[in-house]
Amino acid sequence: MKETRIVKYIKGLIRNHKYLTTEDIMLLLEKYYKLPIKEPSVYYKYRTIIRQCRQAVYKERRRNKKNGV
Numbered sequence: 001m002k003e004t005r006i007v008k009y010i011k012g013l014i015r016n017h018k019y020l021t022t023e024d025i026m027l028l029l030e031k032y033y034k035l036p037i038k039e040p041s042v043y044y045k046y047r048t049i050i051r052q053c054r055q056a057v058y059k060e061r062r063r064n065k066k067n068g069v
């Protein structure tokens with residue numbers, strides 16, 4: 001997955017908040033990036049991107065915890 005501006009934003013949200021649901025993140029993307037989340041193709045595309053970002057951030061957390069950072 002490419003580190004685009006939106007991907008960095010999503011990862012930042014996941015890192016800095018205790019837990020945001022996918023729907024919460026979608027609403028923020030709609031508000032700040034004017035994404036048409038109501039369209040199914042856009043919704044499903046960003047749902048998978050959010051899932052991948054969440055996995056990457058959690059993997060990063062495990063790695064940091066393991067290394068004692």
